[in-house]
Amino acid sequence: MKKLMLLGLSLFMVLFFTCTASSKTLKVGLDADPVSLDPQVQLSGGMLQLSHWVFDPLVRWNKDHKIVPRLASKWERLDELTMRFYLHKGVKFHSGNTFTAKDVKWSFERLQKSVDFKGLFEPFESVTIVDDYTVDIKTKKAYPLLLNMATYIFPMDSEFYTGTDDTGQPKDACVKFTHTFANGNESGTGAFVVKKFEQGIVLEMTRFKDYWDTKSPGNVDKFILTPIKENATRVAALLSGDVDFISPVPPTDFKRIQSDSKLNLVTLNGGRIITFQMNQDRVEAFKDARVRNAICYAVNNTGIVKKIMKGTASVAAQQSPVGYAGYKESLIPRYDLKKAKALMKEAGYAKGFEITMMAPNDRYVNDAKIAEATAQMLAKIGIKVNLKTMPKAQYWDEFDKQAADMMMIGWHSDTEDSGNFSEFLTMCRNADTGYGQYNSGAYCNKTIDELVIGAQSETDLTKRAEMLKEVEQILYDEAAFLPFHWQNHSYAAKKNFKIKPIVNALNFPYFGDLVIE
């Protein structure tokens, strides 16, 4: 009996110490979890985050918004249309297969067929295998954003995803609404291997022991992600120590986390612009640039950032955030009530008029509150606003129908480039080309269209930047939309989790490189 007890005790001690000594666990609470394990099934923030953990892109953005090598160790431009990528050697997939050029080609071609990604990869022609570790990526015409788009190419294990699964379905099927092999199984090259995935409940991953990036300082052995949608609960989970890292942090809790000596808060400009569009088809007065300007002058967006966003956003007067090619420093927020009133008078609307306004209430940070504040501010120049806010599930239908005179829209550029904003928000609406798909204001200016389309194939980057800056200037002068701010990303973690080096403007925390002290 005594022996047995001794044995049990020592066994317990061994287990206990090995557990505490070597294993470093990271518990993360995010507002959403990935919807699938297939990196190509949906283009969304949550899915791209997963892709950076479980897969690896050819190249990726670093903290300073520069593109750095990942699976492609270097690259060179062969001609106007072609870029040659040299791939890392000795990279293993989670299945044990070796990563080669054929996986890049295979994944690229699957991307071109994916409903969500094919739009982004429309300018691309093909991938050609030069040898096992060299590929040429070709575009249809000169495309300055080729490298930006390479951040979306996460090579998948072509052998692993070939064949048919238990149900007789091909393993490479990319379907959104039914169960597919790729939705539930993965073989990537990333730092983490998925051990357990229960959507909406938990995602458990462990570090890949054959991870190619041996220079990565990351030391997370086990990574557990749980979605915690309630803001208050997510913060409480961090404060009580149940999780180590949370994002986003609700603005109201910033002070509380900052004042806690055991916690660390990091915020970054995320580059998602929040705007209102003014519908010229519905309201005659909005056709007058003076009236649109008056609205921009009447809305104190600096005050909104301070009071409503509690300083967790960057005030904006244009679409492009700092660091983008089209960002123009001279465009500063305008708030001048006197000038706004004068402009209204000049345009012949001294008495004002009545409009309708719609905004979502669960899509952007404080979206409904921003809309309420705007309505009050517009009342000061005589514009009476009938505001309606609703959940995003219903909002987008209304948005498509252009159901109100002013509608809120936020946008983040998929290409990390200025042109993308205009292509979707401020170019003339055209169902055939798809331009202006989210332009509910019917703002249309041929010069803008020409400049933006010109910039798409302008490979002289200085000239290109000038064109995009001109776009911002025209939009500003004509008050094409009412700008508010760029939303910040916010992260909070325990002090010994060194999160500052791994977070970035794209909201893809690179947990593979996370150091736990």
Place this chain on the structure above:
Amino acid sequence: MVIKINTIQDKFMVAFIIRRAIQAILVMLIISLIGFSIKSNIGDPVRDLVGERVTPAERAEIADQLGLNDPFSTQYIRFVKNVLHGDFGTSLIYRKPCLEVILKHAPATIELVLGAALIIILISLPLGVFSALKPKHLFSRFIMGFSTLGVSIPVFLTAIMFIYLFSVTLGWLPSYGRGETIDIFNNGYWNSGFLTIDGLRHLILPCISLASIMLPLYIRLIRSEMMEVLETEYIKYAWAKGLSPMRIWLVHAFKNTLLPVVTVFGLQIGIMFAFTILTETVFQWQGMGFMFLEAIQRADISLLIAYLVIVASVFVLVNTVVDIFYGFINPTVRISGTK
């Protein structure tokens, strides 16, 4: 088993059962119709499935594949047909059969309600009885005051206060989720939190929060019922007979107090399931309420309708069985229905 229909009474019984069954089917059809007619107001499920960049044409194609563009009657008939084959559709957000998704979320909610019911029983009985026996005692006054307070605080506030007190400030209990669970039948359906210490620790706060709505009610109910019973003739007679107080209180009075309390309790358990939506949201408890809210927010109409129909069928089934039993126990129920 062979049922012989040889008496008039049995004939009535069969007619009664058939009538009840038809009624149940009608109710189910109506509920599924209501579910179906609200679904267009929930929002567009395709929006949640695709990125913002996807063109309207491609969205329309996906909607077509999902059969969302078909006329209402076609969709409804297809749905009913599938349900009769045991297919409740595929959840759009979970990418699995709706029935499986619901069954996997059910145990979490059932365990939560069970835990809360246990707390209610264990606390309300002694407190209710005590405050009935000693209405003027200081402790009884405290109980009554406290229960008024309990009734008036909404459950999500109670829950958030609990989290901040016991998890954040004191650090005694975990703040969210179910913790470590054990798969009872080893098939992924019933993951129980009752079998691990971590799971039990996670159960405490959500169960108390959920119990907090009903607890004051029961204390008051038991108290008033008990006080009423104590005034009855037979209790007075028992006193006169010289029985010991303990025997009078606990055997004669208490037993008769329980009857109405149990009836109310049975009815209220259903309501408690409804309250789980709030509790599960605050504690991020992965149960049916949580799933239901998620389905609404992300416009997963398949899951929503399947949920409505399944929950309704459970209620209808239970009620029908109860009614049929009443018919057996109390023939007047049947007779009143034959006119």
